[in-house]
Amino acid sequence: MAKEIFLTGDRPTGKLHIGHYIGSLKNRVKLQNEGKYDPYIMIADTQALTDNARDPEKIQNSLIQVALDYLAVGLDPKKSTIFVQSQIPALFELTAYYMDLVTVSRLERNPTVKTEIKQKGFNDSIPVGFLNYPVSQAADITAFKATLVPVGDDQEPMIEQAREIVRTFNRVYDCDVLVEPKGFFPPKGSGRLPGLDGNAKMSKSLGNCIYLSDDAKTVQKKVMSMYTDPNHIHVEDPGKVEGNTVFTYLDVFDPDKDKVAELKEEYQKGGLGDVKIKRYLNKVLENELEPIRERRAKYAQDTDAVYEMLVEGSKKANVKANQTLQEVRDAIGLNYFGHFDK
Ligand code: TRP
Numbered sequence: 070m071a072k073e074i075f076l077t078g079d080r081p082t083g084k085l086h087i088g089h090y091i092g093s094l095k096n097r098v099k100l101q102n103e104g105k106y107d108p109y110i111m112i113a114d115t116q117a118l119t120d121n122a123r124d125p126e127k128i129q130n131s132l133i134q135v136a137l138d139y140l141a142v143g144l145d146p147k148k149s150t151i152f153v154q155s156q157i158p159a160l161f162e163l164t165a166y167y168m169d170l171v172t173v174s175r176l177e178r179n180p181t182v183k184t185e186i187k188q189k190g191f192n193d194s195i196p197v198g199f200l201n202y203p204v205s206q207a208a209d210i211t212a213f214k215a216t217l218v219p220v221g222d223d224q225e226p227m228i229e230q231a232r233e234i235v236r237t238f239n240r241v242y243d244c245d246v247l248v249e250p251k252g253f254f255p256p257k258g259s260g261r262l263p264g265l266d267g268n269a270k271m272s273k274s275l276g277n278c279i280y281l282s283d284d285a286k287t288v289q290k291k292v293m294s295m296y297t298d299p300n301h302i303h304v305e306d307p308g309k310v311e312g313n314t315v316f317t318y319l320d321v322f323d324p325d326k327d328k329v330a331e332l333k334e335e336y337q338k339g340g341l342g343d344v345k346i347k348r349y350l351n352k353v354l355e356n357e358l359e360p361i362r363e364r365r366a367k368y369a370q371d372t373d374a375v376y377e378m379l380v381e382g383s384k385k386a387n388v389k390a391n392q393t394l395q396e397v398r399d400a401i402g403l404n405y406f407g408h409f410d411k
Contacts, residue, residue, distance in 0.1 A: 071107070075100055075253070076215035078111030078154070081131035082121065085138040086278035087358070088262040088271030091321055092221035092255055098143040100219060100253070108149035109213050109386065110139060112379075115155045116205060119198040120189055136375050138281050141365035152382035154209065159390035163208035163397060168201065170237045171230070176200050179226045188274075207231035211247045212390040219253040222261065228252040242400040246393070262321060267296035267314050279354070281361055288358060292351045297343050304342040315343070315350050323353045 077097060079085065085094065101108045112135050117128045132153065139151060154160060176182065182203065186195055198205075206227045210218055211234070218228055228250060235247040263269055264277025271278050279291050297315050301308035310316040310333045319329045332349070335341040368375055398404060 073106055073217065074109060074213050074215045075106045075217040075219060076109040076111065076210055076213050076250075077219050078113040078116075078209065079135055080113045080117035081128055081135045082117050083127075083131050083273045084134045084280045084282050086271055086273070086280045087354075088264075088278065089138075090142060090281060091262045093219060094138075094142045094144075096219045096253065096255060097149075100217075101144060101148050104148075106217065108144075109215065109389075110144055110149050110151045111154050111209060111386075112136065112152070113154045113209070115161075116202050119196060119202050120185075122196065122198075132379075133372055133375060134282070136379060137365050137368050137372075140368045140375065141281055141361045143361075143364075146378045146382065150382045150385050151378060152386040153379055156383040157212070157386050157390050159387070159394040160205065160208045160212055162394055163212055163390075164201070164205040166397060166401060167204050167207055167234050167238070170234060170241065171204055173200075175230075175233075176203065179203055179230065181223050181226045203227050203230040204234070207234040210250050211235060212393050213386070214248040214389075214393060215250050216248060217253050218250050222254055225252055225254070238397075238400075242402075244400040246396045246400045263314055263317055265291055265295050265314065267312065279358075281358070282365055283358075284362070285355060285359070288354060289351050292347050292354065293344070295347060295350075297346075301336075301343065305339045307339040308336045308341070308343075310336055315346055318350055319353065322350075322357060 075097075077093065079089065079093075097108065097110065100106055112132055114128050114132060117131075118125065121127055136151065140146075144151060177200070182200065186199075191199070203226065207230055210228075210231045218224075218231075220228070232249050235249045238247050239245055261269070262271050264271045264275055265279070266275070266277045268275055268277055279288055283291070292315075295314050295318075297313050298309040300306070313336075316329070316333060316336070319332070323329050332341065332346060336346065
């Protein structure tokens with residue numbers, strides 16, 4: 070029996086940061102290495118264009134950065150098919166068919182898209198492609214008949230939209246061509262890493278990130294600038310650990326939970342300084358980031374090989390997506406020419 074497929078991806082709008090790592094990358098590497106699934110990992114460049122159409126260079130430059138980040142965290146082209154969305158034409162034809170099964174008002178209700186529209190200040194000038202990206206994302210997922218989609222919590226509405234499209238398609242065209250996917254989310258409470266400034270989200274536009282490609286010195290500087298408890302002024306003052314970014318990060322990154330509990334107690338009592346606790350966090354982070362950084366540097370020496378890897382991955386992805394497209398065309402009844410065409 071063929072293995073079940075998991076599929077996920079990222080928009081190449083810059084380098085990936087440790088929020089991506091905690092929210093999604095780490096999960097996929099684990100799934101990849103468990104060997105139960107056949108992984109497909111997509112660099113979603115056309116989705117990135119839906120709100121960057123006038124800045125294609127940003128996408129072009131980010132493509133290789135994201136590919137390097139993937140390899141750096143341990144995604145392995147021998148085990149995972151890593152490919153580029155724009156190189157898979159079937160995805161766009163599938164999107165076109167699915168668009169006819171989804172209403173505009175349904176798209177307008179998508180909470181993640183709504184938030185993004187506000188953040189990006191689109192007001193009344195929302196690009197059609199942007200509003201439609203949940204539909205194209207359903208094409209990404211269903212083209213590969215993925216049953217599992219490991220993503221961050223904010224992507225839940227996209228999975229729901231994909232599930233709806235699958236059900237509608239199979240019902241309307243009386244078939245079982247499309248497969249309903251399930252989301253795979255990080256464990257509750259650890260899925261979203263706050264920004265260095267304590268903002269709920271780590272994001273490039275807020276300038277509050279640690280990147281997977283940051284060197285050790287940069288990471289240290291960023292850790293030293295982190296938001297803690299603004300009322301913890303003197304070392305001997307009792308400090309707060311809730312909402313204190315340093316402790317949130319320790320909860321996520323430090324495997325030694327007893328040690329974290331001890332440090333929290335000491336901090337709350339008073340007597341544990343911010344500098345000391347930040348130095349400790351820096352050490353914990355380095356344990357995780359150093360091997361990633363080293364692998365990234367190694368792959369960055371031969372970007373030609375990385376592009377080759379994407380070519381190979383995209384070839385393989387095309388075969389799979391074209392198969393599904395053929396089944397979809399047959400299900401709708403677009404095979405008018407049948408044997409005339411052979
Ligand atoms: N929307 C995802 C993000 O912004 C990227 C993405 C595109 C994706 N297509 C996908 C994720 C298909 C999972 C499955 O991170």
